[in-house]
Amino acid sequence: xxxxxRKSVDEFKNSHKTPVIIVLENIRSAYxxxxxxxxxxxFLVEAIYIIGYSAKPPHKEIKKTALGxxxxxxxxxxxSSVEAIEELRTKGFNIxxxxxxxxxxxxxxxxxxxxxxxxxxxxxxxxxxxx
Numbered sequence: 078x079x080x081x082x083r084k085s086v087d088e089f090k091n092s093h094k095t096p097v098i099i100v101l102e103n104i105r106s107a108y109x110x111x112x113x114x115x116x117x118x119x120f121l122v123e124a125i126y127i128i129g130y131s132a133k134p135p136h137k138e139i140k141k142t143a144l145g146x147x148x149x150x151x152x153x154x155x156x157s158s159v160e161a162i163e164e165l166r167t168k169g170f171n172i173x174x175x176x177x178x179x180x181x182x183x184x185x186x187x188x189x190x191x192x193x194x195x196x197x198x199x200x201x202x203x204x205x206x207x208x
Contacts (some may be wrong), residue, residue, distance in 0.1 A: 081120065085192045089149035094123040098170060100198040101125060102158050107132035109202065111142030118146035125152040126196070158198070167198045174198040 084092060099117055104110050110132050127133045132149040133154050134140070155161040165172055165188055173187070175197055189195060 083145070084149070085161040086149050089118065089121070092121055095121050096194040097122045098165065098194075098196040099125045100158070100161055100165075100196055101127050101131045102198060103129040103201045104199070105202050107136050107138030108142045110136075111147070113140040113199075114139065114143035114146040114150050114152075117150045117151045118143075122150060127154045128158050128161055129150055129156065133161060142146055149155075166192070170194045170196040172198065174200070176200075 083089075099111060099113055099122060101110060104127075106140070110127070113125060114134075116122075132139055134143075134152065139147055155164075156168060162172060173195060
């Protein structure tokens, strides 16, 4: 891990975080969850919210792709997206959902202030979000 130049768990926990929370709703692949942990570690993301049947640490496939990031990035599990969204609103986060659909905004068209607190929801790889 030294070759990656990553922060230690303590260094990560004490670092200034990017005010972003990634929300994973019913993600089928634990490997995908692990890759989100690894990416969140790289960008000093504040936390990951895991919803529904998405795999959560400790999990063998998450560990394999997260490469230790499941130990650094804070995470919390919720049974439903309603619970997670209520907490995000209480904490003052603006909430966005990633979606490939007609009428959606392009990512580069969204203006986000430098210290704006945002949450980005990623739904199931096949069906998207809750119906």
